[in-house]
Each structure stands twice: as C-alpha cells, then as structure tokens.
Amino acid sequence: MSDQHPELLRVEALRKEFPRHASLAAKLTGATHEPLVAVRDVSLGVAPGETLAIVGESGSGKSTLGRMILGLMPPTSGTITFDGRDITALPPAGRRALTRDLQVIFQDPYSSLNPRQRIEDIIREPLDIHRIGTLDQRRERVRELMDQTALPDRYRRCYPHELSGGLRQRVGIATALAVHPKVIVADEPVSALDVSVQAQILDLLAEVQRQTSVAMVFISHDLGVVQQISDRVAVMCQGEIIELGPIEDVYTHPQHPYTRALLSAIPPADPTQPYQPIAIGDPVPLSDADPGCRFRGRCWLAEEVCAQQPPALSPRPSGDLARCHITERAPDTWFEADQAITIGGR
Numbered sequence: 001m002s003d004q005h006p007e008l009l010r011v012e013a014l015r016k017e018f019p020r021h022a023s024l025a026a027k028l029t030g031a032t033h034e035p036l037v038a039v040r041d042v043s044l045g046v047a048p049g050e051t052l053a054i055v056g057e058s059g060s061g062k063s064t065l066g067r068m069i070l071g072l073m074p075p076t077s078g079t080i081t082f083d084g085r086d087i088t089a090l091p092p093a094g095r096r097a098l099t100r101d102l103q104v105i106f107q108d109p110y111s112s113l114n115p116r117q118r119i120e121d122i123i124r125e126p127l128d129i130h131r132i133g134t135l136d137q138r139r140e141r142v143r144e145l146m147d148q149t150a151l152p153d154r155y156r157r158c159y160p161h162e163l164s165g166g167l168r169q170r171v172g173i174a175t176a177l178a179v180h181p182k183v184i185v186a187d188e189p190v191s192a193l194d195v196s197v198q199a200q201i202l203d204l205l206a207e208v209q210r211q212t213s214v215a216m217v218f219i220s221h222d223l224g225v226v227q228q229i230s231d232r233v234a235v236m237c238q239g240e241i242i243e244l245g246p247i248e249d250v251y252t253h254p255q256h257p258y259t260r261a262l263l264s265a266i267p268p269a270d271p272t273q274p275y276q277p278i279a280i281g282d283p284v285p286l287s288d289a290d291p292g293c294r295f296r297g298r299c300w301l302a303e304e305v306c307a308q309q310p311p312a313l314s315p316r317p318s319g320d321l322a323r324c325h326i327t328e329r330a331p332d333t334w335f336e337a338d339q340a341i342t343i344g345g346r
C-alpha cells in the first residue's frame with residue numbers, strides 16, 4: 001500500500017539502547033557494560049488508511065518502537081518523520097500539538113482510564129484538551145463516538161469499573177478517535193480480553209478504519225490476531241525487523257525461520273487438525289558487535305555463513321523482505337528443510 005500512497009509516518013534507522021546496571025564486581029573491576037539494544041536500526045513506513053502490524057515475542061522491542069513513535073521515549077539514534085516533517089526531537093509544546101494526529105490505544109483499558117471520571121468525560125477529555133468546538137458540540141461528538149464504537153448510551157454516566165473489559169476497550173477506542181487522528185498506535189489492544197471479545201474489538205477496529213481512513217500501527221505478540229486486520233506485517237526478533245511484507249505473503253510464504261516458528265504457534269481453527277508448534281527456545285544473548293545473524297542460535301537452518309556475516313533485509317520473489325542468508329540463496333527450497341525438522345523440539 002505504501003508503494004501507491006505517500007507515507008504518513010516513516011521511521012528510519014531507529015535505535016533504542018538502555019544502559020545495563022553494572023554488578024558490584026563489575027563496578028570494582030571497572031568492567032564496562034554494553035547497553036541493551038531494545039530496537040536495532042528499524043526502518044519502516046505507514047501509509048494513510050493502512051494497518052501495519054508489528055509482531056514478535058515478548059522482549060523483541062515492539063512496545064519500545066511504539067513508544068518512540070508516540071514521543072513517549074526519545075530514540076538513541078535514527079529519525080521519525082510524520083506527514084513529511086521530522087518529529088524526532090520535537091520540544092514538549094510541539095509534541096503536545098502532535099497528540100491530536102497521533103493517538104494510542106493501550107493493552108489494558110482499565111489501568112489507562114481514569115477511575116474517577118465518568119465514561120462521557122473520559123471520551124470528551126481530548127476534545128477539551130484541544131479546545132475543539134463548544135461544550136454542546138463536544139457532547140454531541142461524544143454521543144457520535146459512543147455510537148460509532150457501539151457503546152450503549154446507558155453507560156454514558158458510568159465509571160470504568162462498572163464496564164466489562166470489552167466495553168472499556170471500546171471507550172479506549174472512542175477516546176483515541178475523538179480528535180480525528182491520522183495515526184493510531186494500538187499496543188496489544190486485545191491481549192487482555194477473552195477470545196470472543198477479542199474478535200468483536202478487532203471487527204470494530206477494522207470497521208472504524210474503513211470509516212475514517214486512520215493509519216494504524218498494531219502491536220501484538222500474536223500473528224493469529226493481526227491476520228484479520230492488517231495490510232502488512234513487520235516481524236521483530238531481538239530488536240530487529242527480520243521480515244516485512246504484505247500479510248498474505250508473509251502468512252503463505254514466510255521467508256524467515258522465526259516467522260515460520262511464530263506461524264506454527266497459531267492453533268488451527270479446526271481442532272481436528274494437528275497442532276505442531278516449532279520449539280525455538282529463548283533468545284540467545286549476543287554481543288552488539290557480533291557479526292552474524294542474531295537468530296542463528298535458535299535456527300534449525302543455520303550454516304557457517306550465519307555466524308560470519310549479518311544478513312541484510314533483502315527482497316524475495318514472494319514480495320516480502322527478509323533477513324536470512326539461507327532463504328536469500330534459496331527462497332523456495334527451504335521449506336524442504338523445514339519439513340525435515342522434528343516439530344516440537346529439534
């Protein structure tokens with residue numbers, strides 16, 4: 001989609017390092033510690049009306065990337081461009097003005113809603129902050145937003161604790177939509193909800209997007225969840241994007257073994273079908289200076305080259321970009337090796 005439309009949001013070589021706390025022994029010996037690289041030189045763009053999913057296991061750097069896009073955390077290096085404007089290091093006043101265009105939906109709607117405010121006041125708050133319309137117009141907009149997010153009017157004067165998790169997430173969505181943002185970052189918006197409620201909220205987000213053309217960055221640890229609503233997906237592993245492409249291509253022809261393993265973890269819709277998740281174990285820590293592929297310690301396809309050279313994010317015939325020496329050399333034959341692995345433990 002971003003090939004046809006100018007990008008609304010672009011991050012380029014975005015990096016976030018966190019200092020590590022030195023142990024007492026290290027302090028005494030003066031040993032230096034490498035920082036933890038949470039996001040490693042990530043580049044991607046989002047077009048108007050597009051949903052880009054950011055997927056990866058816990059600790060892969062998804063939320064840190066989302067927080068930097070939202071201006072909640074400064075990057076160590078790299079740039080963020082919004083609507084053609086560099087917003088990487090905006091002063092606080094500039095950032096505040098931008099919150100109208102860039103909104104967020106959090107994972108846990110309960111902790112993100114003020115427990116002492118009524119639902120109508122919560123939804124109206126962004127309109128008050130940005131001084132949009134008269135009080136009557138704001139009230140009318142709240143009614144419109146409750147209608148749009150299928151929140152029955154009887155909840156208008158309720159407090160968050162009186163609502164179910166699904167209804168609270170509808171309030172979160174209505175609040176994010178209130179000021180007509182251009183981009184919404186949704187950070188695990190359904191992972192705290194029951195499966196049946198998840199489906200309703202995903203349907204709502206898809207419908208809202210059809211109506212408003214808002215661009216969405218949808219962060220999730222679950223490839224199964226993003227399939228339903230995303231146009232493209234970026235798969236993150238140990239701070240890096242290891243695969244990026246249209247959702248159909250990534251699901252039908254994954255070009256990175258890590259993506260293949262994540263896909264294998266999605267339970268089949270039909271319970272009579274075999275469920276054979278590929279066990280890849282936990283991330284293997286590597287020095288920042290390590291020259292090889294960061295996934296090689298968990299990879300059943302790894303060869304010598306994987307320890308010697310960093311794989312580049314390179315295009316594949318299927319339309320994806322992937323960061324893997326093996327599939328770069330043989331994009332269509334690696335599935336044979338895939339068939340040969342002992343599923344559930346290598």
Ligand SMILES: Nc1ncnc2c1ncn2[C@@H]1O[C@H](COP(=O)(O)OP(=O)(O)OP(=O)(O)O)[C@@H](O)[C@H]1O
Pocket residue numbers: 018036037038056057058059060061062063064065221
């Ligand atoms: N404020 C922080 N200070 C130090 N380290 C951090 C901080 N925030 C995140 N990290 C580390 O950065 C790495 C990436 O974390 P991040 O939360 O972005 O991952 P994630 O993919 O969103 O995972 P999760 O879904 O579990 O939040 C992890 O190793 C995490 O411990």
